[in-house]
Amino acid sequence: DVKVTQSSRYLVKRTGEKVFLECVQDMDHENMFWYRQDPGLGLRLIYFSYDVKMKEKGDIPEGYSVSREKKERFSLILESASTNQTSMYLCASEGYNQPQHFGDGTRLSIL
Amino acid sequence: TQLLEQSPQFLSIQEGENLTVYCNSSSVFSSLQWYRQEPGEGPVLLVTVVTGGEVKKLKRLTFQFGDARKDSSLHITAAQPGDTGLYLCAGGSFNFGNEKLTFGTGTRLTIIP
Numbered sequence: 001d002v003k004v005t006q007s008s009r010y011l012v013k014r015t016g017e018k019v020f021l022e023c024v025q026d027m028d029h030e031n032m033f034w035y036r037q038d039p040g041l042g043l044r045l046i047y048f049s050y051d052v053k054m055k056e057k058g059d060i061p062e063g064y065s066v067s068r069e070k071k072e073r074f075s076l077i078l079e080s081a082s083t084n085q086t087s088m089y090l091c092a093s094e095g096y097n098q099p100q101h102f103g104d105g106t107r108l109s110i111l
Numbered sequence: 112t113q114l115l116e117q118s119p120q121f122l123s124i125q126e127g128e129n130l131t132v133y134c135n136s137s138s139v140f141s142s143l144q145w146y147r148q149e150p151g152e153g154p155v156l157l158v159t160v161v162t163g164g165e166v167k168k169l170k171r172l173t174f175q176f177g178d179a180r181k182d183s184s185l186h187i188t189a190a191q192p193g194d195t196g197l198y199l200c201a202g203g204s205f206n207f208g209n210e211k212l213t214f215g216t217g218t219r220l221t222i223i224p
Contacts, residue, residue, distance in 0.1 A: 102153025
């Protein structure tokens, strides 16, 4: 079974802090994704990566950056956290011709 | 930006009743996926449909992809409390050989015992 692990289930940070959200997958998948989920808006794609050191902007990249130094790990970075970035963050990985598998999410609160 | 609207946004029905959830867009998709998400967990894939007009059944759940591949529906027969959850549709579109998903707004379903 595919396992996508997000480092924190809950996280509370302050406005202006630099925040790191980590995601690790154990199936040697090439593709990894970061989404945020807000009520009534579904999942919105922030960034994705098709290979190590590669990254592509999704639909809402502003205020975020990502890092993929190793195939199994995809990090989401909030450069200077703001209250409008309070949300549920979901990581997913995807192998060739396979569906996306999601982690259990990180609920991030920015105070 | 492609948009997928789901309706209704919330649905609360009695156990044993039937229901239909809709997923609509003005864009054409190469595939349409349905996910269910339970509290504290990530979405889990239920089904993928890829051909216009395609119908797939998963026990009491019936999924249909519209003929024009712009819309989809999920019908649940004789709903049970275990069907409670957030249902998300997602349309696939290809971007330089990789399929990108656009998620719908979600339908939160509650089945009352």
